[in-house]
Amino acid sequence: MFIRFVGLVDQLNSYRKSKISNRNFLVVAAVLVGVFAGLAASLLKTITHHIESFLQTDLNWQYKYYLYLLFPMIGIFLSVLYVRRFIRKGKFETGLTPLLYTISKKSSHVETHNIYSQIITSALTVGFGGSTGLEAPIVTSGSSIGSTVGRFLGLSQREITLLLACGAAGGIAGAFNSPIAGIVFAIEILLPEFTIPAFIPLLLASATAAVVARFFYNEQLFFLATEGWVTSSLGYYILLAAVIGLFSIYFTKVNYAIKNYFYQINHPYKKVILGGLMLGVLVFLFPTLYGEGYITIKNLLKGDHTAVITNSIFSSYSTFPALIIVFTLVTVFAKSIATLVTLGAGGNGGIFAPSLIIGGLLGFTVAFTINTLGIAQVNTANFIVAGMAASLGSIMHAPLTGIFLIAEITGGYVLMVPLMITTAIAYLINRSVNKYSIYTKPLADKGELSHHEDKDTTVLNMMKLKYLIEKDDLILNENDVIKNRLTDILQSKRNIFPIVNELGLFKGLLYVEEILKKSISLNNDSEFTVKELMKDAPIVVNINAELKDVLQKMEAENVWILPVLDQENRFKGFISKTAIFNKYRAMLVRQAQYMD
Structure with missing residues (x-):
């Protein structure tokens, strides 16, 4: 049966090669990848939010709030257990670094199990309170879809790489309802070389995924109400950029330190227990750390300046502006540690969403401090949005992705100039210390990184x-x-x-x-x-x-x-x-x- 199926596929491939040009066929394949990537993105978000809703709302037990200390550990444990029990033949890896390595050294062959295993493990991790994001898993899942479709259709390595990027773009577009950011992300992060003919498949895959995802999960991530920006605030935007640029350097260093710490622990379940308990304590003290953390940013954008401290054990002090500032700053540092502990302990997720949360909180802190001290009156929501773009662009070394993603998900195109200024400055500050991003440095250290700035190495790696x-x-x-x-x-x-x-x-x-x-x-x-x-x-x-x-x-x-x-x-x-x-x-x- 299988042999007949393979023979049929070969016949279809031979027929389409004689009737359809590569350019046109890749367009069709890109749309197909976009459909599946959109379905995967909506499925992941739906499962995750159903788990969160059940634990926080539907679960009625008088002692359930004590379980918030254990929920993150339970999620990480279930994720690790799933990987160890059900992924035996393949290799399970998290984050974008393995994906970049696959493009560079493994002919863009992303193992097929990533289509569903990334969704299951990340939904368990984040749904139970793991302080990380869903974007890296959906990028890997979408990339696996593109890679699998390309191999199934008998395409060349270069064409498979393009479909892989289409799947990643579709994943971002479906998760954020941001097709432009999906395209920019694929070009800026994944494709070692970009050619104009590749733009059309990326565009169609990203747009298709966004449309498909809206059918199943039509929830706006952020709502921004702003009248625009004023030139008198440009100096404060530059200050914000400097703060975020310096923090991104700190985040990078802490990332390697925590990774090395957990790497030295050989037993996987020891990592789960240690990391889960650390995370549980952090979430108990700082409720904003639970899951992705987007709810806090939504409330801050609505003007609720006490959103960070409201549900914490310090909520009774929410009337003191100074305490709000200090608590928010401590939450920023705690968020970075909680994210990296979640990943180090065996949870699945990425630093995409945490970067946005950290940037948004720093933007709020700077603006709220300026307003509280009476130095000037600036639009707090604008600074939150600019902070998110700058943080994402500097930590990931993807400034264009940061700018266009935030502009799309907030509708803040009117803030394009502040977004560009803060993101560019923060990125340059980080780049002055770190030549490579968090994703690419491990590969660069091993000489395994394909990059458009070194075309000889890119070709040799292939x-x-x-x-x-x-x-x-x-x-x-x-x-x-x-x-x-x-x-x-x-x-x-x-x-x-x-x-x-x-x-x-x-x-x-x-x-x-x-x-x-x-x-x-x-x-x-x-x-x-x-x-x-x-x-x-x-x-x-x-x-x-x-x-x-x-x-x-x-x-x-x-x-x-x-x-x-x-x-x-x-x-x-x-x-x-x-x-x-x-x-x-x-x-x-x-x-x-x-x-x-």
Whole structure:
């Protein structure tokens, strides 16, 4: 049955290749991906909010509020349990870093289980109060949809990458009802190179996902009432940008510290217990940390300046402006820790939503402080919106995504200039310290990052060493007598030969020049073995090595060809600069012809 199905798919692919151009077919495929991504986004948000509603409203028990200390740990535990019990064949990873690695090094092959596993685990984590966001999981889920559709249709790696980006754009568009931000996110974060022909599939996938999601989940995220901005407030927007830029640097450093702390804990359930208890205490003290935290920002935008402190144990002090400011600042730092603890303990989510919450709270703090001290009277809602854009743009190193996302979800296009100023400054401050974002730094440290600023590395990362190995070699044994192998040596096209021992292990290299020198200096009837003339290889290459590293080694040793060995030190063939450069040129030609 399966064989017949595969045969039918092959026939359909052959038919469409003869009847439909790649450009037009990718448009159709992008719309299909957009439909599924929109469904996935609406499903994730619906499940999550149903869990939240049940725990907070429908669950009637006189002691249920004591369970708020345990709810986050229960959610993380269920998420970890699901992964360990039901995802055995594949690998489950969270965040956008693994997705970027997949694009760079795994031919954009996102495992299919991510379509549903990301939804299940993130809904459990956030629904039970995990202080993180749903956007990274829906991006991974949408990307898996695009990757799976591309592989199913037998598309090339480049085309699969485009559909992967379409799925990610659709996920963002469906989750936020923000199709423009979805497109910008895919271009700014995921696609190492952007070409104009790729814009149309991204546009259609993002728009389709937004339309589909609205059918099933039509709830506006934020409502912004503003009369615009005034030039007299520009200085305060710059101050806000500086504050957020500095905080984003702090957030990045804390991110690595907490990750390393939890990484040292080997037992997964020890992480769950420790992280869950820490998170429970934080949520108890700062209720804003429960789940995504968007409700607090909504209330602040409506003018409820006590929204952060109202439901906390300090609510009786909500009449003191100074306490509101201090409590909000402490909540900002607590939010960053709670988010990273949630992820470190095994929960699934991302820093997308937490970045917005942190930026919104900092924007509120700056504006409320200015108004309280009587320095000036600024629009608090405007600063909340500008803070969200600046925080997202600086932490993720995605300023355009921050600007367009916030403009779309708040309807704040009239604030475009303050959004641009605050986001740009905050991003530049972070970039002055961190060359790479939270997502890309782990890959950059390992040399695994594809980026439009380094096209050579991008192309080399798309090439695999094992497919470029030249295997038409004459392999000599170290005990061979040269005289007996002379005919084979003379008929060979190479002037260098690999030497192995009786067990097939690599020992060294033999150069034709050495044979000629020895033959001239000795009587023709003299017999000498390969071992006598063998030379140590200047350097060897492991079969799993990166091509960029191989080229660097070749340049350092001033050689044109190197032997390739496997993990057991067995000779697998030669890798040459010629083979690398030929493949490199072929990749460039393919990219130039892409979607023609």
